[in-house]
Amino acid sequence: MDDANRSRNSARYGALMEVVRERMTTRQFDPGYVVPEEHYALILEAARHAPSGANAQPWHYIVVTDPGIKKTIADYFVAEQRHRAKLKMKFPTPNYRGLETAPGFIVVVADFRWTRAFPVLMDGSELDRLYHENAERILLQSVAASTMSAHLAAAALGYQVWWVTAIGQANAQAEMKPLLGIPEDLSVIDIFLFGPPAKPPYKRWKKTLPQIMAFNRFDMANYMTLDDIDRWIAEKRHHVMYRDESRVD
Amino acid sequence: MTHIVTESCIKCKYTDCVDVCPVDCFHEGPNMLVIDPDECIDCAVCIPECPVNAIYAEEDVPPDQKDFLKLNAELAKGWPVITDKKEGPPDADDWKDVKEKRQHLER
Numbered sequence: 001m002d003d004a005n006r007s008r009n010s011a012r013y014g015a016l017m018e019v020v021r022e023r024m025t026t027r028q029f030d031p032g033y034v035v036p037e038e039h040y041a042l043i044l045e046a047a048r049h050a051p052s053g054a055n056a057q058p059w060h061y062i063v064v065t066d067p068g069i070k071k072t073i074a075d076y077f078v079a080e081q082r083h084r085a086k087l088k089m090k091f092p093t094p095n096y097r098g099l100e101t102a103p104g105f106i107v108v109v110a111d112f113r114w115t116r117a118f119p120v121l122m123d124g125s126e127l128d129r130l131y132h133e134n135a136e137r138i139l140l141q142s143v144a145a146s147t148m149s150a151h152l153a154a155a156a157l158g159y160q161v162w163w164v165t166a167i168g169q170a171n172a173q174a175e176m177k178p179l180l181g182i183p184e185d186l187s188v189i190d191i192f193l194f195g196p197p198a199k200p201p202y203k204r205w206k207k208t209l210p211q212i213m214a215f216n217r218f219d220m221a222n223y224m225t226l227d228d229i230d231r232w233i234a235e236k237r238h239h240v241m242y243r244d245e246s247r248v249d
Numbered sequence: 250m251t252h253i254v255t256e257s258c259i260k261c262k263y264t265d266c267v268d269v270c271p272v273d274c275f276h277e278g279p280n281m282l283v284i285d286p287d288e289c290i291d292c293a294v295c296i297p298e299c300p301v302n303a304i305y306a307e308e309d310v311p312p313d314q315k316d317f318l319k320l321n322a323e324l325a326k327g328w329p330v331i332t333d334k335k336e337g338p339p340d341a342d343d344w345k346d347v348k349e350k351r352q353h354l355e356r
Binding site: 082088090091093094095238 | 292297
């Protein structure tokens with residue numbers, strides 16, 4: 001690699017990392033902001049280029065601009081949040097009311113029928129079931145890769161984001177599919193919100209490089225027992241989710 | 250940011266809020282509950298649970314209740330955490346519509 005290329009690549013890496021670092025979660029947006037229409041295309045252009053199993057590209061993005069639809073979806077999530085709280089799930093839930101404040105609101109739809117394009121037997125056997133499980137992971141990874149590309153594009157345009165996950169339950173599907181005219185055999189997989197934040201966003205705690213990285217062999221120093229994980233959930237989870245990294249301990 | 254328990258809770262202490270809090274940030278005093286602002290994550294789930302509408306997001310606290318911001322932070326330090334709903338005071342219902350209750354706060 002010559003020097004000109006090296007310097008060009010280093011600048012590209014710097015620009016990418018600036019976007020990666022500054023992509024921060026916000027759960028309350030400036031509701032008065034209007035997303036310029038061309039931004040939807042700029043953001044989803046990034047989603048379009050993502051890798052996928054069998055190059056199947058099993059994703060669809062529905063841009064929601066209707067405030068009534070946003071509110072209906074927010075209402076569903078607030079009800080679900082209360083339901084989980086009453087079940088004593090003890091998950092430190094965000095305030096889902098914030099959904100309806102998002103100027104950019106994109107529902108991500110996955111087509112799980114594409115698992116048949118991945119390595120599967122299609123004979124209904126037990127082995128086929130295992131391969132189908134694997135194929136679902138391939139599909140989820142594919143849609144996540146595309147979604148993350150879109151999130152980074154939004155961050156590059158100066159927005160903050162909220163990746164609303166955990167909407168696989170049957171009742172969430174039943175609520176949202178008719179509302180958005182999504183065919184029965186497709187699935188709503190997550191919601192991607194973006195916009196200017198209502199309050200300054202904060203950087204969450206991130207593991208250090210040595211805590212996640214090893215060469216050639218797994219680093220047992222980074223292995224956590226189930227007890228370690230349970231302690232982490234009890235003592236640290238809500239702090240790492242809702243505090244600036246400087247205030248975690 | 251945090252959520253705050255205000256005057257309406259005094260002498261009512263119904264504790265419905267405690268049951269839904271995912272991070273156990275309610276602390277129990279002799280006749281009122283408060284929220285530890287360092288632990289509250291602003292999920293807002295407790296707000297509709299309160300039969301006397303005592304809980305507000307920090308930014309929505311009515312002007313005449315602003316002193317409870319400091320009170321919650323201060324009292325949470327000394328009072329024990331409460332994690333399960335329990336029977337309220339026997340005369341709680343007699344106090345639920347009483348507006349001025351500050352003088353009855355026991356520390």
